[in-house]
Amino acid sequence: MDIIKNMETKFFHGNLTPDDLAQKLVAAFNRGNLRAQKIGTGNQTIVQIATDRYARTGGQTATTVTIQKAVDGISVQVGKQDWVGVAASLGKTAFSAFRNPLALLGRLEDLAQDLESLQLRERIWQTIQELAQTSNASHQLSERLRRLECGYCNTANEIGAPQCIACGAPLGGAQPQTCKHCGFVVTNAESICPNCYNRL
Numbered sequence: 798m799d800i801i802k803n804m805e806t807k808f809f810h811g812n813l814t815p816d817d818l819a820q821k822l823v824a825a826f827n828r829g830n831l832r833a834q835k836i837g838t839g840n841q842t843i844v845q846i847a848t849d850r851y852a853r854t855g856g857q858t859a860t861t862v863t864i865q866k867a868v869d870g871i872s873v874q875v876g877k878q879d880w881v882g883v884a885a886s887l888g889k890t891a892f893s894a895f896r897n898p899l900a901l902l903g904r905l906e907d908l909a910q911d912l913e914s915l916q917l918r919e920r921i922w923q924t925i926q927e928l929a930q931t932s933n934a935s936h937q938l939s940e941r942l943r944r945l946e947c948g949y950c951n952t953a954n955e956i957g958a959p960q961c962i963a964c965g966a967p968l969g970g971a972q973p974q975t976c977k978h979c980g981f982v983v984t985n986a987e988s989i990c991p992n993c994y995n996r997l
């Protein structure tokens with residue numbers, strides 16, 4: 798299993814839909830030196846974010862955000878970032894500075910743009926967190942999943958109830974909760990998150 802890739806999937810619970818988040822991401826990133834577009838609709842939506850091909854400063858970079866309908870909300874994955882263009886541009890800056898330190902002055906704008914590009918994924922995650930917050934979606938389970946069905950008599954119980962209100966069966970080990978790091982739905986019986994491998 799690819800641990801690094803898995804660490805990049807986060808879950809937001811609440812009424813946020815893939816379309817909602819995708820539209821808001823496009824609005825947030827389709828500006829300046831970046832171009833963003835939404836692909837697909839419904840239960841799986843992809844947003845491509847890339848540096849403008851015709852930008853005059855810095856190298857090219859691109860990544861994709863995949864948003865899917867999940868239990869009680871959405872799952873969001875930010876893909877690997879394509880670095881090649883930025884690396885080449887940074888290399889060119891380093892090389893010109895090595896040949897002639899004054900030449901660096903001519904590449905300051907490229908350098909600024911490249912450093913900004915290097916932080917693209919962090920900026921995307923930060924924006925996703927902010928957009929989720931303004932839509933009242935979070936890593937916490939939403940109210941509608943805050944019921945726990947008794948395994949013996951199928952009665953819906955309040956989350957946190959130690960035993961079933963109808964038949965008295967213990968409910969301890971089956972309590973659903975969420976990983977505070979990534980929002981994945983887990984049960985009390987688990988000590989390591991199966992999604993991000995952090996300790997619960």
Ligand SMILES: [Zn+2]
Nearest residue numbers: 947950961964
């Ligand atoms: Zn029961």
Ligand SMILES: [Zn+2]
Nearest residue numbers: 976979990993
């Ligand atoms: Zn987790």
